[in-house]
Amino acid sequence: MAADVHQQIMPLERKFSLQDSPRSPTVLPWDRFSNWLHCACVVTFDLELGQAMELVYPGHVKLTEREKINICYLSFPDSNSGCMGDTKFHFRIRQCPGRKNHILAHDDFNRECPASLQIDNAYYYGYVYFRQTKDKSIRRGYFQKSLVLVSKLPFIPLLEHMVEIMAPEYFDNGEPSLEAACHDIDQWPEPTPGETLNLPLMGSVVQVRIPSRSDKVIGAVQTKTHTVPQIPVNHVLQSIHETDLFSAFQPVLQHLQLMWELVLTGEPVVVMASSPTLCANAVQALVSIIWPLKYCSDYRPYFTIHDSEFKEYTTKTQAPPAVILGVTNPFFAKTLQHWPNIVRIGETSGDASPRAVLKLKKSSSLKTLDSKPGVYTRYKPYLSKDKTILKRLSKGIQLKRPVEVQSAMLRRFLLELTQSFMIPLERYMASLMPLQRNISPHKGPPVLKPFNVEEFLKTLDHSGPQLTSGLKGDWIGLYRKFFKCPNFDGWYHFRQKEVNQKLQALHLEALCKEDLVNWVRDKQEVEIVDLVLRLKDKMISAQNNDIPVSMDIVKKLKCHLHSIISSLPEDLQSVLKTHL
Structure with a gap:
């Protein structure tokens, strides 16, 4: 019998020998x-090559x-924008497939951070500081150079602050x-x-707080308080991920909810x-705009005609993909006029009012876009x-209310709108969980029941968004459209994984409470080995x-x-001891 058991164990020997070793504490340069x-890049303008990579650091x-x-x-x-002086912005590109640069710290980060901040290993962000000044000593007459910080982290304010230093x-x-x-x-x-964290950089110290999945958020304010060592701090970033919503949307505030629905x-x-x-x-x-829900489609904060995905995203032979593109070249006004949704952002002035922006343009206007x-x-x-x-x-504009306050008001409104939409989905998801009393150590761990769209829609009459939102309209139609987009798939798979991990943890706790030695006494050796x-x-x-359990459970x-x-x-x- 022991020989038979040995045959049963052998295919798993390699799996366990690889996985059971603890992570090495050694930190390499x-x-x-x-x-x-990932790296820092210096991009310069070469008269013969155009934009060229001058330096990648570390080498x-x-x-x-x-x-x-x-x-x-x-x-x-x-080239048409004529930016003189210093310009800051960021972009996002696909990482070429097949690259091996897996980072353990990013796995740990993804486990504990909010879903919408998780690192997507398929993409890089580039944080750019571009300088263009007149320089007669250069043949072209201009100094043109960019420092770019390339990172997997979607920490826009932090990385932009770093490149600015x-x-x-x-x-x-x-x-x-x-x-x-x-x-x-x-x-x-x-x-x-x-x-x-206090992060020293070139003689200054930047203080940041990394959001956690366990944070309780009321409006736009986190309820947790934190203490850090008292060391001199030059700059405290209030958020590593939040953008200035009011400034970004001021020219199109009238269409705020429309844009929320589009996203x-x-x-x-x-x-x-x-x-x-x-x-x-x-x-x-x-x-x-849909925080804390994660936007699960592709997006490019800055996109040019030279981008390697240009043809993929501008073809007219098929419907436009679910992507958000940011462009500056007037060429795109013609190339992308077949797109169903175009947002034009102009420069804002201090006395601009939400009432001063244009009315919504209907489809007949799409062919004759103005600026x-x-x-x-x-x-x-x-x-x-x-x-x-x-x-x-x-x-607030009339009273010259600070932009930060306007943005906080806007963020709270959008957060409450998104929460009103998501609470019925979360409530229905909770109803799909098996009862805890049905979790048995003598059976396999239970799993979440499948999501049934029609069954969910029936719950809206008594537990829909009308309980938390005063907005009228076709909520059911909005849910049906949401169910067909990547945002629903991303949310559902994330929650499904989260719930199933919780069920695994509860099952593990039930196993630890059971007298397993007594249970195996009358079992066949093959059954016992399977349990082991x-x-x-x-x-x-x-x-x-x-599986999210305490170390006490692991010890048991x-x-x-x-x-x-x-x-x-x-x-x-x-x-068993040899192989396990």
């Missing part, structure tokens, strides 16, 4: 740097030719200053959700603006407009944080394993 940045970092080309073209404002120093003092800044970053702790339902949207800063901020604001700000769309909103928020924002292997699998998952599980193995015949004990 550039490990901590990689937690925050061991590899970028594919396609990635380099995309970074180069996206690191300069479009690093770039002027680099332009003035060259590569040694860039080396010094990167070595500072290589000393930083991991980006740990729930932690407040919620994954509609294709192109944002046209006069500069990469304006369009990048507007696209990022759109993506965050005025507005929303040009074929989309018919499902919900009535809330005029109260527009009046409050308009009054399953317990071992669960212990590895718990140690890797794939280990005790169960040792007790069960010790109760077996010596020859079988030896086989």
Whole structure:
């Protein structure tokens, strides 16, 4: 029998020997740097080559030719924008497939951060500081150069602040200053959700707090309080991810709810603006408009005709993909006029009022686009407009209320609107969970029941969004459209995984409470070995944080394993201990 058991174990031997080793505590040079940045790039203008990569730091970092080309073209404002002086913006590109740069700290971050902040390993962000000044010593007559921080992290305010510190120093003092800044970053702790971190950079200290999934949010204010060591801090970032919604949307505030619906339902949207800063901020604001729900389609804060996905996203032979593009080149006004939703962002003035923006453009206007700000769309909103928020924002403009306060009001309104939409979905999801009393250590862990759209829609009569929102309209129609878009799929798969992990944890706790040694006494050896292997699998998952349980549960599980193995015949004990 022991020989048969040995055959049963053998296919799993490699799996366990690879997974059961603890993570190495050794931190190598550039490990901590990689937690925050992939690399820093310097892009310059070459008379023969155009935009060209001058430097990648650290030198061991590899970028594919396609990635380099995309970074180069996206690191300069479009030639038609005429940006003089210093310009900051950001972009987002696809990482070329097949790259192996997996970072353990990013796995830990994704487990604990809010869903909408999770790192997507398929994409890089580029945080750009571009300088263009007249320089007679250069043959072209201009100094044109960008410092770009390439990162997987969607921390827009933080990374833009970092590049704002690093770039002027680099332009003035060259590569040694860039080396010094990167070595500072290589000393930083991991980006740990729930932690407040003091990050030294080039003689200053930036204080940030990384949001956690466990944060309770009321409006736009986090309810947790945090203490940090008392060291001199030069700059405290109030948020590492929130954008200035009011400034981004001021020219099109009348269409706020329309834009919320467009983003919620994954509609294709192109944002046209006069500069990469304006369009990048507007696209990022759109993506965050449905917080805390994660926007699950592709989006490009700044997109040019040189982008490697240009043909894919501008073809007229098929319907536009579910993507949000930010563009500045007037060429796109013609190329993308077949898109169903176009947002034009203009420069804002201090006395602009929500009432001063254009009315909604109907489909007949799409063929003759002018340059005025507005929303040009074929989309018919499902919900009535809330005029109260527009009046409050308009009054705030008249009273010269600070932009930060206007943005906070706007964010709270959008958060409550999204929560009103999501609460019925969360309530229905909770109803799909099995009862805790049905979780048995003698059976496999239960799983979530499947989501039934029609069954969910029937619940809206007594527990729909009308309980928390005063907005009238076709909520059912809006839900039906939402169910067909990537945002629903992303939310559902995330919640499904989260709930099933919780069920695994409850099942594990039930196993730990059971007298397993007594249970195996009358069982066949093959059954016992199967139980040992399953317990071992669960212990590895718990140690890797794939099942959210305390270390106390893991210790109890280990005790169960040792007790069960010790109760077996010596020859079988030896086989199990050798391989497990």
